[in-house]
Amino acid sequence: MRPHAPSRTAGDKHPNRRRPRTGGGLVHDNTRHTTRFTVIGNHLAQHSELSLLAIGLGVHLQSLPRGARADIKSLAARFPEGTTRIAAALRELEAHGYLRRVRERVPGGRIVTRTVSCNQPAAAATATGTGTAAAVAVPREPEPMPEPMPAPMPEPQQRAPHQPLPAVPRPAYPAPALLRAAADLLAGLRRHDPRLLLSACDTAHLAPGVAAWLERDVTAAAVRHALTAGLPAEGLRRPAALLAHRLSAQLPPPPPFRPPAAPPPVRLPLQTCDGCERAFRAPSPGRCRDCRTDQEEAA
Structure with a gap:
């Protein structure tokens, strides 16, 4: 009976396998590059x-x-x-x-x-x-290299779109006069800080928020102080976004409820009585109360 062929030696026991050196030396820890x-x-x-x-x-x-x-x-x-x-x-x-x-x-x-x-x-x-x-031999003294060809101009990078401005509060009754007063207040902020020069689009976005403050019985001076006080000395890149945040975060509560005041009493004008010529108050000329009573009793 023919003997079976010996099986292949696996792993490190293979006679022709090169064993790593046990001494020191360079070892590579490589990771495959996929970009750059x-x-x-x-x-x-x-x-x-x-x-x-x-x-x-x-x-x-x-x-x-x-x-x-x-x-x-x-x-x-x-x-x-x-x-x-x-x-x-x-x-x-x-x-x-x-x-x-x-x-x-x-x-x-x-x-x-x-x-x-x-x-x-x-x-x-x-x-x-x-x-x-x-190739030419290396000279001993350094010699300047001729001016190279200018590098091509880099392609202009597309600017990332600005994030939309934060939402602002809205007035309950956006009357045109109220919105106009709010827009005028925003246009005047640049007199207090040149960095608060707002565009027409930013002003239109912020005006309803200022109108909501004015609607709550806040004076224009108080609104202006709330928007301009404590601004950062540096790094004010988007003033409109900061103003929108302040209009929303610092919005004051509505004024306390006040019942309507009673109308003042009606004060009738003085009239001269046609009978006794005394002065009395009545909406129109005629006789006073006493003369009217005597006239009614006589009738």
């Missing part, structure tokens, strides 16, 4: 002839978007190494084919220098028919 990443070849990251500054600068240039500034002054403003060291690192990258400087004539006749960052110098050299050995 740049692919860098090991021929640059592990270059045996480039300095660490040149390698880092080459990685930075490959991560920049098209049209970004790559001149010495801009890079020196971004990094602390200074113009001398950055110029030397740029020449290293140029010597090994990771950087090219192409002079071009732009419309208008001006000549500018375009900086080209190469992520694969060998492929670029094959395409242009040149080799990396033909």
Whole structure:
């Protein structure tokens, strides 16, 4: 009877499995990038002839978007190494084919220098028919880089729409005269604080709230003080929103109920009696009460 073939050795017991070293060394803790990443070849990251500054600068240039500034002054403003060291690192990258400087004539006749960052110098050299050995040597003294082509203007960002203003109280009887007085009060707030210059749209939104205050027997001076007192010294970006909040949060209660006062007694005018010529009060001329009584008894 033929013996069965031995089963495959699993796990770390496999004879050909490479066991990790037990000593110290680099260990990678990697997470897969999904956004905002740049692919860098090991021929640059592990270059045996480039300095660490040149390698880092080459990685930075490959991560920049098209049209970004790559001149010495801009890079020196971004990094602390200074113009001398950055110029030397740029020449290293140029010597090994990771950087090219192409002079071009732009419309208008001006000549500018375009900086080209190469992520694969060998492929670029094959395409242009040149080799990396033909690169210029690194000079000892730093030489200024020609002025680069101006970066394109960034596209204008769309402004986020403003949030609507908070709601304001409404008067019970929005009479046109009451709303006009409220709008005039709001228009005069800028005399107390120039930051309270309101637009016509904001004034129309806030006027009913001011009218609700005036309807509750609050004087115009009291409303003005409630809206302008204690304003922040800085950071008043949306004055209309602050005024709307104060009109709602500090709305006073309605005035106490007062029963209607009794009408004053009617005071009739003085009349002269046609019979005895005495003065008496009556709505129209005629005889007084005594003369009318004597006349009725005689009848």
